[in-house]
Amino acid sequence: MTALAINCSHITKSFKTKEVETVALRGIDLTVSKGEFVMLVGPSGCGKTTLISIIAGILHQDDGDCWVQGQNYTQMTASQLLDFRAKHIGFIFQSFNLIPTLSVVENVAIPLIINQVERQEAIKQAGDMLEKVSLGNRLHSSPNQLSGGQQQRIAIARALVHKPSILICDEPTSALDHATGTKILELMRAINKDLKTTFVVVTHDARIYQYADRIAHMDDGTITDITTNTW
Ligand SMILES: Nc1ncnc2c1ncn2[C@@H]1O[C@H](COP(=O)(O)OP(=O)(O)OP(=O)(O)O)[C@@H](O)[C@H]1O
Ligand SMILES: [Mg+2]
Numbered sequence: 001m002t003a004l005a006i007n008c009s010h011i012t013k014s015f016k017t018k019e020v021e022t023v024a025l026r027g028i029d030l031t032v033s034k035g036e037f038v039m040l041v042g043p044s045g046c047g048k049t050t051l052i053s054i055i056a057g058i059l060h061q062d063d064g065d066c067w068v069q070g071q072n073y074t075q076m077t078a079s080q081l082l083d084f085r086a087k088h089i090g091f092i093f094q095s096f097n098l099i100p101t102l103s104v105v106e107n108v109a110i111p112l113i114i115n116q117v118e119r120q121e122a123i124k125q126a127g128d129m130l131e132k133v134s135l136g137n138r139l140h141s142s143p144n145q146l147s148g149g150q151q152q153r154i155a156i157a158r159a160l161v162h163k164p165s166i167l168i169c170d171e172p173t174s175a176l177d178h179a180t181g182t183k184i185l186e187l188m189r190a191i192n193k194d195l196k197t198t199f200v201v202v203t204h205d206a207r208i209y210q211y212a213d214r215i216a217h218m219d220d221g222t223i224t225d226i227t228t229n230t231w
Contacts, residue, residue, distance in 0.1 A: 004067070005166055005198035006032040006055055011064035013050055024050040026221035027064070034165075037192050037199040039209060042218030048202045051218070052168050055200060057085045069165050086114050090159030090197075092169040096151050098143040104154055105130060105139040111162040129157040133187060149180035156184070160191060166198045167191075173205050185211040 011028040014021050024047045032038050040048045053059035054066055057073050066073055069088055073081060090111070098107050108126035113119065130136050133153040135146075143151055152172065159167055172188070173181030185208045192199050201212070209215055210229065217225040 003034045004031050005034045005036065005069060006030065006200070007065075007067040008051075008055065009065045009067075011051070011054060011061045011066060013047075013054065013059070013061050023221055025054075025061070028221075028223060030216060030223060032198060032200060034198055035192070035196045037189065037211065037213045038201070039212040039215045040200065040202045040218060041204070041206075041209070041215055042224075044204075046218045047221045048218055049170055052170060052200060052202055055166075056089050056091050056168050057081050058091070086111070087162070088165045090162070090164035090167040092152075092155045092159045092167070092172060094171045094174060096143075096155045098151060098154055098158075100142060100144050102143075103140050104135065104143055104146070107143060107154055108158045108161050111158060115162055126157070126161055129161045130154070132191075133157045148175045149177075149184065152176060152180075152184055153187070156187065156191075160195070160197070163195060164197065166200065169199070169201045171202055171204065173203065173208055178207060181205065181208060 008028050008030040011025050013025040014023045028051060040051065042048060050059065054061050055068065071084060076084065105123055105126045108130055109122040112122035112125055117125070127136065127139055130139060133156055135150060135153055135157070138146060138150070143154060146154070152175070172184055176184065188199060189211050191197055212229055214229070215227045216223050
């Protein structure tokens with residue numbers, strides 16, 4: 001049996017506000033093998049961000065279980081969960097979330113510093129990771145001085161610098177033109193192969209479906225179909 005990176009079983013999640021209750025996930029079953037590259041696709045509001053937030057341990061489900069790297073989040077204390085996330089999960093937000101007052105290399109060093117790597121070593125490893133995404137010549141720039149595609153590559157470097165087991169990514173190409181988006185996906189695929197990192201990528205962009213091993217199609221809080229790409 002292939003080792004599983006992610007095992008979601010009957011996950012449900014609703015959001016309650018004063019006026020309405022929105023059911024975001026209606027019983028999700030999804031397994032992802034270690035080293036697999038899976039995309040989540042579906043219309044706006046179908047629950048994609050909710051699902052990846054639960055997988056990342058950022059949001060808690062109402063019901064069901066989520067095992068990640070063999071561990072069940074519901075059985076962890078808050079500090080065990082923080083520690084687990086810091087070590088095992090890389091998360092790339094749609095809006096990049098770079099810190100404008102820090103340089104490019106300092107932004108990328110943050111996850112290492114959180115994991116108690118000494119500052120000088122953290123900066124060195126961050127520089128090495130930025131080389132991998134072809135930004136080794138921009139280490140001391142401010143993120144604001146770089147293009148959208150370059151900022152996306154900083155976010156990728158920051159999400160990968162501590163070598164997480166799983167990289168979770170919300171809409172990596174939505175802000176990018178097609179040529180840059182293709183380069184980003186090629187880079188992710190190369191990292192997936194080199195470091196055996198498991199990828200879960202949310203996208204609306206049908207042009208990048210070809211980079212996935214499997215595509216989970218979602219609609220209205222459920223997974224309606226899973227297709228496998230042949231290589
Ligand atoms: N914090 C929240 N409070 C209330 N409702 C929420 C909250 N977060 C999400 N929802 C609702 O849950 C449903 C699923 O939202 P989610 O963000 O997971 O969709 P999505 O598939 O990521 O959509 P998009 O493609 O537009 O990003 C939506 O109806 C949304 O309005
Ligand atoms: Mg979303």
